[in-house]
Each structure stands twice: as structure tokens, then as C-alpha cells.
Amino acid sequence: MKRILLLLTIFLSLAGCAASNDRSAASGKTLDIYFMDMAGGASTLIVTPLGESVLIDTGSLEPKHRDADRIERACKHAGLEQIDCLVTTHFDIDHYGGIYELSRRIPIKRFIDSDTPPARYDKRQAGETLSPLYEQATKGKTSLLEASEDIPLKNSGKGPKIRLHCVASQKKIEGFSGDIDAPVEGFEIRKPDTSNNAYSITLVLTYGDFKFFAGGDITWNVEHHLAHPVNRIGKVDLYQVTHHGLDLSNNTILLKALAPTVAVAMNGPRKGIQPRTFKDLNALPSLKALYTIHYNTQYGDQGNPPAEFIANREDPSRGEYIKASVNPDKKTFTIQTGPEGKKKTYPIRP
Numbered sequence: 204m205k206r207i208l209l210l211l212t213i214f215l216s217l218a219g220c221a222a223s224n225d226r227s228a229a230s231g232k233t234l235d236i237y238f239m240d241m242a243g244g245a246s247t248l249i250v251t252p253l254g255e256s257v258l259i260d261t262g263s264l265e266p267k268h269r270d271a272d273r274i275e276r277a278c279k280h281a282g283l284e285q286i287d288c289l290v291t292t293h294f295d296i297d298h299y300g301g302i303y304e305l306s307r308r309i310p311i312k313r314f315i316d317s318d319t320p321p322a323r324y325d326k327r328q329a330g331e332t333l334s335p336l337y338e339q340a341t342k343g344k345t346s347l348l349e350a351s352e353d354i355p356l357k358n359s360g361k362g363p364k365i366r367l368h369c370v371a372s373q374k375k376i377e378g379f380s381g382d383i384d385a386p387v388e389g390f391e392i393r394k395p396d397t398s399n400n401a402y403s404i405t406l407v408l409t410y411g412d413f414k415f416f417a418g419g420d421i422t423w424n425v426e427h428h429l430a431h432p433v434n435r436i437g438k439v440d441l442y443q444v445t446h447h448g449l450d451l452s453n454n455t456i457l458l459k460a461l462a463p464t465v466a467v468a469m470n471g472p473r474k475g476i477q478p479r480t481f482k483d484l485n486a487l488p489s490l491k492a493l494y495t496i497h498y499n500t501q502y503g504d505q506g507n508p509p510a511e512f513i514a515n516r517e518d519p520s521r522g523e524y525i526k527a528s529v530n531p532d533k534k535t536f537t538i539q540t541g542p543e544g545k546k547k548t549y550p551i552r553p
């Protein structure tokens with residue numbers, strides 16, 4: 204009997220994200236990605252054509268409930284009654300601050316995170332306040348995601364395959380066993396990043412030919428080894444601008460290797476999309492559009508995309524998301540700023 208129970212437990216935990224509500228009959232066939240306005244923090248919601256959901260990060264704790272409100276609203280727009288998987292890329296306050304409040308509003312079925320030695324929660328990053336809330340929300344049941352692992356997602360068996368794959372986590376990279384911070388002849392390697400950022404979970408989502416890169420807040424040296432000496436990811440259609448667009452991330456050689464068609468930055472009114480990153484992104488021959496959540500008031504029109512590509516250009520407190528919808532049958536994806544924004548369509552790279 205014990206053995207049967209054990210096997211059942213293993214089966215249920217392996218089933219993980221696959222045990223979820225199935226809205227396939229009700230939904231269209233698009234894969235949807237919501238980049239939410241966390242005012243300089245991050246939260247990205249992925250909803251598959253079968254209605255499975257993966258939320259990457261939960262924004263900030265303060266101001267009270269703002270980010271949980273916004274995530275809950277996006278979940279409602281997506282027709283979700285639960286979040287199947289919540290991935291916390293790393294333990295910084297702008298990435299796991301909203302978890303407790305969110306967990307009180309919508310069931311979260313599985314928790315996945317990274318780890319940061321020597322301490323799981325960085326005290327400088329309000330770990331004393333947030334870590335008990337994280338433990339309460341997760342009830343201590345979390346699993347580590349390592350580089351080269353998948354987050355299992357359901358496939359219908361018909362149509363293109365969907366896959367969510369981890370290429371870096373805990374400062375380790377799939378296919379690379381060397382020292383990430385060791386000098387590399389002919390390239391700029393920066394001094395070791397011992398902050399939580401370098402330990403972020405980095406995910407690649409594919410759906411047929413469509414490819415999306417989401418690197419949390421990984422920094423320069425980790426990015427280098429994703430792109431060099433071999434491009435471990437290939438070219439992508441959609442790039443979540445790493446680390447809100449800060450210049451300590453978004454290594455030029457990775458941007459060139461990924462060669463995105465569209466980039467989306469979860470920046471804030473005074474955070475992110477710094478000048479070097481802005482310049483490097485705009486210099487990419489592949490890039491058709493850069494979208495941002497906010498107009499960064501520090502850099503003026505020269506350092507921001509045109510108004511139609513900024514989700515909260517008129518009113519920074521509106522909290523509008525940017526939504527990508529992927530239709531592999533049409534070989535296109537659309538981007539929309541806010542639920543009422545005009546949609547623009549981009550081709551999926553063959």
C-alpha cells in the first residue's frame with residue numbers, strides 16, 4: 204500500500220503543470236504572453252493554447268497590492284481560474300514581492316525557483332520581510348529548476364509542439380561547464396556578479412517555429428556564455444529585454460546572437476532601457492520593434508521608442524500590459540499594448 208501511495212505521489216508531482224484546467228474548447232489557438240506593468244519590476248504570464256499557465260515572477264510587495272492587482276487582472280483577461288506554475292527567477296524584491304498577496308487571490312498549483320548561495324534570500328533585498336511571505340505562499344513546497352530541464356507543458360498531439368526549457372539557472376549554463384567569470388581572450392568579461400541576478404532562471408519557450416527568450420535579470424558574463432563560443436539558443440522572434448533593460452545586462456554579443464524581431468522591456472518610469480542597451484537593440488538589423496512598459500523620463504525622446512510602442516505613455520499609473528499572441532498556423536505573432544491597443548503583426552522566423 205505504501206509503495207502504491209509513493210508511486211502515486213511521484214506520478215502526481217511529475218505531472219506537475221500538466222495537471223491543469225483545459226480550456227482548449229473555449230480558447231483560440233494562440234499562445235499568449237502578457238508582460239505586466241510592475242513599474243520597474245517583472246511579471247510575465249504565459250498562457251498556452253490548451254489553457255495552461257506559467258507565471259514568471261510576481262513584481263513587488265510595495266505599493267500595497269498594486270502588483271498582485273495587476274497580475275490578477277491579467278489572469279482574469281486570460282480566463283484563468285488558477286496558475287499552474289509559478290516560476291520565481293531569483294529572490295530580488297521586484298521579482299517575488301507580490302507572491303503572497305497573489306496566492307490569496309488565485310490558486311497556484313506549483314512553485315519553481317532558483318537558488319542563491321550562500322543565503323536563499325538576500326537580506327539587503329528585504330529578505331527578512333519577504334522570505335516568510337514566500338514560505339507562507341509556497342508552504343515550503345518548491346522545486347529547483349536546473350539548466351537543461353523542462354517545465355512540462357501539455358501538448359494536444361495535433362499542431363506544433365510547445366516547450367518551455369531552462370537554459371541557465373543558479374549561474375550554470377546548459378552545455379557549459381567552465382567558470383563563467385574566467386577571462387575570455389578577445390571579449391569583455393566583467394568582474395564576477397555575486398548578486399542574485401546572475402543566478403536567475405533563464406527560459407526559452409518554443410511553439411512550432413516561434414521562439415521566446417526570457418532571461419530574468421541574468422548579467423553580462425552569463426549572457427556571454429549563452430552566445431559564445433556557440434549560440435546555445437539560436438535566433439528568437441521575441442526577446443524579453445533582460446533586467447528591465449539595464450546596461451549591466453543585455454550583453455551585445457547575446458543580442459546579436461538572438462537577433463530578435465521584437466523586444467519587450469519591463470522597465471519603469473525611471474528604471475531600465477539604459478542608453479547602451481537602447482542603442483544596441485536599435486542597431487540590430489533583425490529588430491522590427493522595441494516595446495516598453497514605460498517612457499523613461501531620464502532619457503527623453505532620444506532614449507525611448509515612439510509613443511505607439513509604449514504601453515503607459517500618457518499615464519504612467521495606468522498599469523497596462525503588453526500582450527503577445529502567437530499563431531503558428533498563420534506564421535505570425537501580434538503585439539498589443541493594453542487590452543484596447545492597436546495590434547501589430549510580425550512574421551515568425553521560418
Ligand SMILES: [Zn+2]
Pocket residue numbers: 243244245295297298420446447
Ligand atoms: Zn529585476
